[in-house]
Amino acid sequence: xxTIKDSVHDHIEVEGVAAALLDTEPVQRLRxxxxxxxxxxxxxSANHTRFEHSLGVYHLADRALGHLSIDGIQGERLRAAxxxxxxxxxxxxxxxxxxxxxxxxxxxxxxEELLASxxxxxxxxxxxxxxxxxxxxxxxxxxxxxxxxxxLDVDRMDYLVRDAHHTGVPYGTIDHERLVRELTFVDGExxxxxxxxxxxxxxxxxxxxxxPTVYQHHVARISKAMLRRGAERLLEQPEITPHRxxxxxxHDLLVALRATSETSDLxxxxxxxxxxxxxxxxELEAVPEDIVDADFETVRGLEETVAxxxxxxxxxxxxxxxxxxxxxESTSRVMVSGEIRQxxxxxxxxxxxxxxxxxxxxxxxxxxxxxxxxxxxxxxxELGLDLDGALVSDVRPGLTATLDEFADVG
Numbered sequence: 001x002x003t004i005k006d007s008v009h010d011h012i013e014v015e016g017v018a019a020a021l022l023d024t025e026p027v028q029r030l031r032x033x034x035x036x037x038x039x040x041x042x043x044x045s046a047n048h049t050r051f052e053h054s055l056g057v058y059h060l061a062d063r064a065l066g067h068l069s070i071d072g073i074q075g076e077r078l079r080a081a082x083x084x085x086x087x088x089x090x091x092x093x094x095x096x097x098x099x100x101x102x103x104x105x106x107x108x109x110x111x112e113e114l115l116a117s118x119x120x121x122x123x124x125x126x127x128x129x130x131x132x133x134x135x136x137x138x139x140x141x142x143x144x145x146x147x148x149x150x151x152l153d154v155d156r157m158d159y160l161v162r163d164a165h166h167t168g169v170p171y172g173t174i175d176h177e178r179l180v181r182e183l184t185f186v187d188g189e190x191x192x193x194x195x196x197x198x199x200x201x202x203x204x205x206x207x208x209x210x211x212p213t214v215y216q217h218h219v220a221r222i223s224k225a226m227l228r229r230g231a232e233r234l235l236e237q238p239e240i241t242p243h244r245x246x247x248x249x250x251h252d253l254l255v256a257l258r259a260t261s262e263t264s265d266l267x268x269x270x271x272x273x274x275x276x277x278x279x280x281x282x283e284l285e286a287v288p289e290d291i292v293d294a295d296f297e298t299v300r301g302l303e304e305t306v307a308x309x310x311x312x313x314x315x316x317x318x319x320x321x322x323x324x325x326x327x328x329e330s331t332s333r334v335m336v337s338g339e340i341r342q343x344x345x346x347x348x349x350x351x352x353x354x355x356x357x358x359x360x361x362x363x364x365x366x367x368x369x370x371x372x373x374x375x376x377x378x379x380x381x382e383l384g385l386d387l388d389g390a391l392v393s394d395v396r397p398g399l400t401a402t403l404d405e406f407a408d409v410g
Contacts, residue, residue, distance in 0.1 A: 004055060007048075008162050012059045017076050017127040018083045024119040026087040030054055032249035036163060037095035038223035039214060041273055043167040046214075050086045050093065056158035057148075058083040064147060064154060064180045074144065077129055081137035081148045085155060087114055088138075090246045091253035095224045096231040102296060103235065103242035109149060111135050146190040151332040152183060152203075160206050163214060171209035174202050184335075191333040191340055200343045204329045208353045212360045216322070222275050222366050225320045230257045230266040237262075276318060279376035280365035284325075286386040287363050294321060302382065306365070310378035317375055319383075320364040325357035 001015040002022060014022055021027055030050035039046045061082035065075050088108040090100050101107055115121060115131040115138075124131045136142065140149030147153060157176040164172030182193045192200050214220070234240045234256055248256070257267035269275060284292070294302070299319050307317040330344035330353075344350045363383075367375035379385070 006052065006055060006059070008052075008158070008165055009056055009059050012055055014055070014058065014083075016079060017123065017129060018058055018079045020123050020127065021080060021083055021120065024123060026114060026118070026120050027051070027054070027083065029249055030086060030089070032251055033089055033091060033093060034250055035093060035159070036167075036214070037092040037220075038227060038270075039167070039217070039220045041223050041275070042217050042219045043169070043214070046163070046167045048162060048166045050089055053159055053162055054083055054086050056162055057085060057155050060154035060157055060176065060180055061147060063177075064183055067181055068183065068185065070144070073128070076127065077134060077137060078144055078147060080124060080127075080129060081134050081145075082154065084111065084115065084120065084134065085109065085138045085148055087111055087120070091248045091250045092224075092227060095227050096245075096253075098296075099228055099231045099235070100242055100246045104246060106246070109139050111138050143185065143188045143190075147183075150190060151329055152179070152190050152192065152200075154180070156203065156207070156329075160203070160210065163210065164206075167214055169210065169213055171213060172206045174206045175199065179203065186335065186340055189333055189340060191335055194335040194338070197334050197336065197343070197346055200332050200334050201347050201349050203332070204327070204343065204347075204350065204353065207329055208327070208356065211357070216360070216362075218278060218281065218362075218364070219275065221320055221322075221364055222278070222318075223270060225318045225364070225366060226266055226270060226276060227253075229315075229318055230263045230270075233262045233266075234260060276366035277369045277372050278364065279317075279367045279372040280363065280379045280383075280385070282363040282385055284358055284361040284363075287321075288384050288386075291321065291363070291383055292324065306375065306378045306382045309382055310371070310374040312367070312371060312375065316367055316371055317379075318364075318366040319379070320366065322361065322363075325354070325361050327354055327357060330354075 001013055002019050004012045004014060006012050033050045034040060035048045035050055035053050036046045058079060061078055065078060088111040090096055097108060112132060112135040115135050121131050124134060137145045137148050140146060149155065157179055160172040160174055161176055164170060178199055182196045182199060184191060184193050231245060235242060235245060237260055254267060257263040299321055303317045303319050304314045307314040330350045332343040333340050334343055334346065336346055365375060365379040
């Protein structure tokens with residue numbers, strides 16, 4: 001057994017198959033992948049890693065298994081899945097996952113190949129565990145997979161409190177001990193026991209507040225978009241395959257970006273925090289439906305069109321269109337008056353938070369400092385943004401403009 005001091009959960013005791021997995025290369029690799037990617041450029045102390053988070057998820061899973069009276073081989077499967085749930089992450093966590101998915105068809109929780117081979121596969125089989133079943137749990141399959149990947153999973157419970165701790169932002173603070181203690185299975189569904197509507201709401205509220213403050217902070221989004229652009233250009237190089245990119249850590253990616261002439265300037269900008277600036281920051285209502293739902297190729301074509309209209313090279317324009325607002329936590333299930341109910345149908349808070357999400361959504365257009373005015377005017381014209389008073393604002397203090405203040409570019 002290993003005892004590890006953790007900044008969030010204090011002492012974590014790791015034993016059994018998890019202890020054997022701890023020093024395998026895929027798990028140790030997570031020490032070199034930041035949990036929050038480029039958020040460190042906003043919150044300097046947000047330098048915690050996927051390794052710490054994986055330990056925290058293992059710890060909460062172990063606590064939950066005790067309360068749920070799940071032991072034996074099923075308990076070991078779940079402990080292994082909890083520790084291994086993030087081994088499929090690429091560099092900078094979610095920041096370039098869209099890029100690697102387009103080329104490999106795999107997200108970070110598609111880990112069948114990783115778990116079946118090498119040290120991890122040998123370790124699992126050495127403890128009489130089937131790697132395929134562990135990979136299924138990581139993907140949230142079956143009744144018990146809900147504990148690792150679902151609306152009430154221990155992954156969410158750890159990352160919210162851990163991200164809040166390391167950024168210094170208080171909004172993600174939740175009573176994870178109560179959440180773990182109140183989990184129960186009813187008719188094969190993982191639910192919160194009777195009397196826990198407010199407990200479920202706290203999880204939902206924490207995620208909703210952390211989203212604009214941390215996860216979707218404009219500087220984090222700009223740097224993430226720049227990193228994605230760099231990763232896309234790397235894949236144009238014959239020696240960088242999608243599989244190789246997916247298995248890099250943060251350091252590997254930065255070195256590759258710096259060593260490639262087509263990406264060296266982006267690497268310099270990221271390293272020195274000389275980031276692109278906001279040219280447009282548009283609300284959902286200001287953006288045409290076809291732009292909101294545009295695919296990757298369409299967005300890339302729009303970047304070239306906007307750049308051409310503004311008179312710049314295409315690499316000077318980045319258009320960042322986030323997914324439509326969603327709230328998966330609203331489908332969390334709680335026991336109310338002896339029956340299972342979805343939180344979204346039970347809590348009036350959900351409707352208010354959905355409205356807030358809609359209002360917080362922003363389309364971003366980014367360009368080097370000094371070029372933002374021309375790029376902004378070109379983007380407003382080319383994207384067909386609504387000119388009737390919808391807000392486009394630079395979030396720097398004292399700098400706010402409405403769309404109708406942007407003139408068309410001739």
